[in-house]
Amino acid sequence: MRALGFIIVVLASFSANAVTVERVISPQGVEAWLVQDHANPLLSMQFSFAGGSELDPVGKGGLAHLAATTMDEGAGGLDSQAFQSRLADQSIQLHFSAGRDGFSGTFKTLKKHEDEAFDLLRLALTEPRFDDEPVARLKSQIQSGLKSDLEKPNAVASTALFKSLFGDHAYARRSKGTVESLDAIQRADLLNFVKTRIARRDLKIGVVGDITPKRLGELLDRTFAGLPLNPSPAKITEVEANAKGRVIVVEKDVVQSTIMFGHGGLKRDDPDFYIALVMNHILGGGSFTSRLYAEIREKRGLAYSVGTSLYPLKSSSLLVGSAGTENARVSETLDIVRAEWKRLQNGDVSQQEIDDAKTYLTGSFPLRFTSTSSIAGVLVAMQVNNLSMDYLDRRSGYIGKITLKDVRRVAKRLLHADQLDIVVVGKPQGVVSNP
Amino acid sequence: MKRALLTLAAISLFAVLPNRSHAEVFNPETYTLKNGMQVVVLPNHRAPVVLHMVWYRAGSADEPVGKSGIAHLLEHLMFKGTTKNPDGIFSRKLAQHGGQENAFTSHDYTGYHQTVAADRLEMVMALESDRMTNLVLDPADVKTERDVVLEERNQRIENNPSARLREQANQTLYPKDHPYGRPVIGWRNELASLTREDALAFYKANYAPDNAILIVAGDVQLGEVKRLAEKYYGVIDVAPATPRRNLVASTAAITGGETVLKDARVSQSVWSQSIIQPSLTNGDPVRVTALEVLSEILGGGSTARLYRALVIDQKLALNSGTYYDSGARGEGRFVFYASPRPGVDLDTLANAVEAEKQRLLTDGFKDGELNRLKTRMLSGAIFARDEMKAGAMTLGANLAAGHSIADVEDWPERLQAVTEQDVLDALKAVISEPRQITTKLMPKGAAQ
Numbered sequence: 001m002r003a004l005g006f007i008i009v010v011l012a013s014f015s016a017n018a019v020t021v022e023r024v025i026s027p028q029g030v031e032a033w034l035v036q037d038h039a040n041p042l043l044s045m046q047f048s049f050a051g052g053s054e055l056d057p058v059g060k061g062g063l064a065h066l067a068a069t070t071m072d073e074g075a076g077g078l079d080s081q082a083f084q085s086r087l088a089d090q091s092i093q094l095h096f097s098a099g100r101d102g103f104s105g106t107f108k109t110l111k112k113h114e115d116e117a118f119d120l121l122r123l124a125l126t127e128p129r130f131d132d133e134p135v136a137r138l139k140s141q142i143q144s145g146l147k148s149d150l151e152k153p154n155a156v157a158s159t160a161l162f163k164s165l166f167g168d169h170a171y172a173r174r175s176k177g178t179v180e181s182l183d184a185i186q187r188a189d190l191l192n193f194v195k196t197r198i199a200r201r202d203l204k205i206g207v208v209g210d211i212t213p214k215r216l217g218e219l220l221d222r223t224f225a226g227l228p229l230n231p232s233p234a235k236i237t238e239v240e241a242n243a244k245g246r247v248i249v250v251e252k253d254v255v256q257s258t259i260m261f262g263h264g265g266l267k268r269d270d271p272d273f274y275i276a277l278v279m280n281h282i283l284g285g286g287s288f289t290s291r292l293y294a295e296i297r298e299k300r301g302l303a304y305s306v307g308t309s310l311y312p313l314k315s316s317s318l319l320v321g322s323a324g325t326e327n328a329r330v331s332e333t334l335d336i337v338r339a340e341w342k343r344l345q346n347g348d349v350s351q352q353e354i355d356d357a358k359t360y361l362t363g364s365f366p367l368r369f370t371s372t373s374s375i376a377g378v379l380v381a382m383q384v385n386n387l388s389m390d391y392l393d394r395r396s397g398y399i400g401k402i403t404l405k406d407v408r409r410v411a412k413r414l415l416h417a418d419q420l421d422i423v424v425v426g427k428p429q430g431v432v433s434n435p
Numbered sequence: 436m437k438r439a440l441l442t443l444a445a446i447s448l449f450a451v452l453p454n455r456s457h458a459e460v461f462n463p464e465t466y467t468l469k470n471g472m473q474v475v476v477l478p479n480h481r482a483p484v485v486l487h488m489v490w491y492r493a494g495s496a497d498e499p500v501g502k503s504g505i506a507h508l509l510e511h512l513m514f515k516g517t518t519k520n521p522d523g524i525f526s527r528k529l530a531q532h533g534g535q536e537n538a539f540t541s542h543d544y545t546g547y548h549q550t551v552a553a554d555r556l557e558m559v560m561a562l563e564s565d566r567m568t569n570l571v572l573d574p575a576d577v578k579t580e581r582d583v584v585l586e587e588r589n590q591r592i593e594n595n596p597s598a599r600l601r602e603q604a605n606q607t608l609y610p611k612d613h614p615y616g617r618p619v620i621g622w623r624n625e626l627a628s629l630t631r632e633d634a635l636a637f638y639k640a641n642y643a644p645d646n647a648i649l650i651v652a653g654d655v656q657l658g659e660v661k662r663l664a665e666k667y668y669g670v671i672d673v674a675p676a677t678p679r680r681n682l683v684a685s686t687a688a689i690t691g692g693e694t695v696l697k698d699a700r701v702s703q704s705v706w707s708q709s710i711i712q713p714s715l716t717n718g719d720p721v722r723v724t725a726l727e728v729l730s731e732i733l734g735g736g737s738t739a740r741l742y743r744a745l746v747i748d749q750k751l752a753l754n755s756g757t758y759y760d761s762g763a764r765g766e767g768r769f770v771f772y773a774s775p776r777p778g779v780d781l782d783t784l785a786n787a788v789e790a791e792k793q794r795l796l797t798d799g800f801k802d803g804e805l806n807r808l809k810t811r812m813l814s815g816a817i818f819a820r821d822e823m824k825a826g827a828m829t830l831g832a833n834l835a836a837g838h839s840i841a842d843v844e845d846w847p848e849r850l851q852a853v854t855e856q857d858v859l860d861a862l863k864a865v866i867s868e869p870r871q872i873t874t875k876l877m878p879k880g881a882a883q
Contacts, residue, residue, distance in 0.1 A: 019482070039481060040821050081738065081747065088738045089807050091814035110817060137746065140776060141753050144703045151700035153594060253699070256589035288514070288526040288536070298523070301582030304590050324590045356531050363533015367550050369482035370653075370823040 019369060021379065021389050024207075026217040028225040032205035033379040033389070034216060037372060041111040043209025044372035046380045048104035050202035051233035053175035054315070060185050062177015064098035066139065067193045071096050073134035075123035080134040083120065092117045094124065098175055101314045102384065103197060108373060111210050114219065122223045125198050130190045143179045153258035153324075153425040160248055160423045161260045161320070164435075165241040171316060199230035206379025208372040239316045240264055243421045247434040250425045257330045257426030261337060262320035263419045268312040268385050274398045275410040276310055276319075281357040282407075283344055283415075284308025284321050289356070291344070295336050296323060302333045319414060330428035338417045345415035347408040354407055362396045459844050460816055461826035464657050468669045471645030473834065476660050477652035477826045485653035486827055487559045488548040489567070490835040492648070493641035495621070496542040496614035496765065497679055502633050504584065504621015507540040509634045511580050513547065514538075517569040525562050532558065542615055543764040544835035548827075553654040557663055564667040567642055570635075577631040585627065588620050597705065597876055600696040604874045607694055608709055608768070610687030614680075615765055644668060646676035648834050652827040679837075682765030683717045689870050699879040703753075706781040707772040708788070711870040712759065714767035715838045722864070723761045724849040725857040726769060729865070730759040731808050732800075732858070733791065734771070740795065741773070745787050751779045755788070764836040769865050780882075781875050796862055800855050809850055816847070 022034045032045075053064040072087070072094050074080040087094055093108040094117075109117035149155035159174060166172035177185075203224060207216060243263030266276055277285075284292040284307045296306045308321035325333045368374050382391050424431055464476040495506045516522050529536055534551035549559045592598045602618050609616035620626070649668060651660045715723055734741050734757025745752040755773035773784045819825040833843050 037481060039479075040817055042817055042821060044821075081743065085738045088736060089811060091811055091818070093818075108818070110814060133747065137753075144753050144774070147702040151702060255593045256586060258594075286530060288523075289530045297583055299579065301579035302586070304583055304587035324594075325586060326589060356527070360530045360533055363531075363552060364535060365533070366482055366552065367484055367533070367535055370484055370486075370550075371821050373821075 019375065019392070021392065022213060023389060024213045024216050024220070026220040026225065028221045030200070030203075030205070030220040030224045032207050032216060032220055033383060034206075034211070034213060035208045035375055035379065036211065036213075037208055037375075038210045040372075041210050042372065043109060043111065043114065043207060043211050044376045045107040045205065045207045046104065046373070046376040047107075047203060047205045048102050048380055048384055049197055049199065050102060051197055052099045052102045053173070053177075054100050054170045054236045055197075055233055056170070056173070056177070057189070059181060060177075060189060061173045061181040062142070062175070063185055063189055063193055064103055064197075065176050066135075066142065066182065066185055067190050068096035068098045068103065069138045069142065070130055070135050070190065071124045071128040071194070073138065074129040074131050075120075076127045076129075078123070079129065079131060083123075086116070086120055090116060092120060094121060096124075100171060100175060104380070106373060106376075114211070118219045118223045122226070125194075125223070126226060128190075128194055130187050132187075135187065135190070139182050139185075142176055143182055146174075146176060146179055146182075151252070153252060153254060153256075156250055156252070157258045157260040157322070157423045157425045160250055160425070161262055161421060164246055164248060164421045164423065165243055165262060165318065166239060166316070167242060169239045169316075170236055171239060171313065195228075196230060197233060198227060200224060200227045201229055202232050203227070204380050204383035206376040206383070208375045208379070236315045241316060241318055243416070243419045245418050245434075246421045247431065248421070248423045249428060249431060249433045250423065251427060252425050254426050255326060256324050257327050257424050257428045258322070258324050259330065259333065259422065259424050260320065260322045261420050261422040262311070262318050263416055263421060264414075265310050265312065265317040265319035266414060267314075267317045270317075272410045272413070273312075275402050275406045276414060277361060278354060278357045278399065278402050279344070279407050279411050279414070280308055280310050280319065281361060282349060282353050283340065286357065286360065289360075291340050292321070292323075292337065295340060296325075296333055300332075300336075302329050302336075327427045328429050330424055330426070331430045334422060334431065338420065341415050341417035341420065344411045345417055347411065349404070349407055349411065351404050354402065354404055358399050358402060362399050365395060460846060461820065461830060461843065463826070463830060463840060463844075465840060466661070468644065468664060470669060470671060471675070472664075472668050472671075473648045474660070474664050474668075475648065475650045475830055475834070475840070476655065476657050477650070477830075478655060478657065479652060479823050480654050481823070483553045483654045484550060484823070485553045485556050485651060485655055486548060486550050486823055487556060487563065488546055488650040488652075488827055488831055489563055490544050490546045490648040490650065490831045491642055492646045492679065492835050492837070493545055493637075493676070494541050494543045495617070495619040496682060497641060498614065498637065500612065501625060502629065502637070503617045504626035505629055505633050505637045506545055507620055508581060508584055508626070508629055509637050510538050510540045510545050510547075511584060512572055512577060512634055513566055513570060515570070515572060515576050515580070517565050517571055519565055519569065520562060521571065525566065528562065529559065534559065540619055542619055544832065546831060546835070556651070556655065556660075557667075560663050560667040564671065567644070567647065567668075568671055568673050570638060572631050572634060574631050577634060581626070581629060584620065585623070588623060588626065591620065592618065596696060596698040596701050599698075600694065600874055600876050603696065604694040604709070604872055607690035607692060608711065608870070608872045610685050610689055613685055613687075613765075614682065640677040643673050643676040644671045648831060650827045650831050652823055679764075691870065691872055693873045693875065695875045695877065697877045697879050697881060701876055701878045703774055704781060704878065704881065705772065705774050705874075705876040706784050707770060707874045708785070709872050709874070710769045710865055710868050712767050712769045712865060712868065714761050714763040714765065715833070715842050716764055716836070717766060718761075720842075720849055721853065721857055722861055723767075724846070725853050725861040726759050726767075726865075727761060728805070728808060728812070728850070728853050728858050729861050730757045730769065731812060732804070733757050733795065735808075740791050741771070741788060744791050745773055745784070749787060750776060751784055751787055752776060755784075762833055762836055762838065781877070785873070792862060792866060796859060796866075799859065805853075805855055805858070809853070812850060813847055
């Protein structure tokens, strides 16, 4: 949408949180969702571009992540130390990150430094230098972390689980790449990444803080209007999680086994998404109240941490869970996970459990609105997920209307105890690999 | 992670508006109930949400000898129930109302907190005040929860070489039997034999209104908090808590030296040097603040001197920095750390860190360097006020460790007053302090 002057469309006021979401469109057509909050002289912004590490070229895994860690290491006429000193001296917080499906930035500044803060952001987005020294330094740091991860039970387990579920698909790769793939990345790759991916077409922006729409419009133009309007990056091939009831034991000499398990789930835009949210809360999502928590931790003391979560992706989806338990009791824990999976799959769920899950999921939502950066994150997520501006008001209704019958239907659709792929990292007794 | 464990790490005090002659940090309202319970209120009306916390001036450093881990085990057991609210009703009821909760234990304190819609504050106070004195423990529940904590220990310590090294090294930094020398979660053999009676004894000795601090932050009115606090906490009438042991009086010798842990699961070596330094408990406030500035100039992130020298210029390290905890109830620690690049040995790294200390001592500050640091540190205040939880955590941790609200609120003035000479004096004290240790985490088979 293009317009002369800035346009503000006040669409939604979320009464439960006392926040009003405004749509700001800058004179040159950059759109941001804004929540004005003048309590403190600062502002938070989050933004995201389409496409993350899933689009890294074969053999150059970790490119998006390396770009994210080096874009703020020197830009324009400022080398790494000069750029970082400007940020530090004015307490400007700027971080980029690459996920499996997107590339995003978080940004926070005091009001009095907003001009310079937005200028530094523009430089990082449009003229990153990728000088040899910082790129080599950050590569070594990432590579050192990757080597350490080879011995960290959590990292080993999740790598193995994604490999099992996604095989040769790009989702099986780690966002950070490998030691070898990082070695293969050249400066030209980083420059090309910025040229093709840091673009306006799929840009989503959320801003919260001490700023007016007019002023924000000016800063959006200065910062983002110069980005190219590239075509959206190609979407990666759709893939179904290939769970087959495998058991994969990765032997590590540790006293406690780390267990991760999962199979296919559902996407964020699936009509059953909110029902699945309620179902997952009952199974393993509710931190002190879920069934897995009660059976594995509270009643039997088998684990300190246990839980499950929905893991929607753009081109696939998962339902995953994890637990950590002593080697001697792994098989007992796995029996309970499978039994609880089966029980819910078979429709054994009460109205009370559903009511409790619903009041939790609606009542806890406003707790996300306790800092400017967390609200900015909600604003970006709403746009990325194609939710309407009045979503904040509608969400309770989506959850409120869910019935016992809905949850039974979706449990039957989603849960498949015999298909769960399970990874155990440790020295579990009485559990053998069945890959 | 729920029911988490805090280590001795300080909750660092970021604070305040610059350019004000009398700057304040969080501007809390505070008063004390007749039974001695301190109440702190931090209004913040962004969202209709309230954070309710109760802190006990009791942590693992207050445990009887031989009972390490009991403070933290009790923290877990506090979720089991009371006569009025049995069988985990607390958590269930809170979740039904959309609330979130957690608890933590450190050497110096134990804290319980809930975040919930502001109109549910009374419900939460009714529940939390009930379990201050009415806990009921079933022996079977204690045994099961002890297993949970043993798994927590496996997850946090046994499975983690750097945590195991830290645990070993702390015994050499503090005199024998000093409570900071033992882990918050407890030694495995002691933890495994803790009983219901141990938990109840610790509970009776320490959980009482005169030993507790109530902090309420968020969308609340002062008068309403006061009314509710009096109704629910003000009526609790039990024997006063046992006085706390002095943690800074020890003159006993420490083991000191070097602790090395080599493990097949380590691929990246790490070097550290921990040095005992005063905290707000026993330090001159000027010295304590100067130590905070020292930590910022040498080790505060990727523009600080250690990072610049070791990582960027000399290319010896992948990372390097410092930290200092001024908030401990006992003495504090000043820590230097660095991770070498491949092929660099740890002693070379240690020498390079030493050289940076000497360079600061010899050459002093660059023009404007101190002011830039101060401005940066002061800006943190506005950011801290943006998070509903920051003020509650900072004030709670300081009060529970025996410090005052003024220690927090006057920080900007103390910082503004720090001179270059104060920082150099602090550095001299760090260098000459004999109570210090070195740790080395290395791959198995590495040459030392």
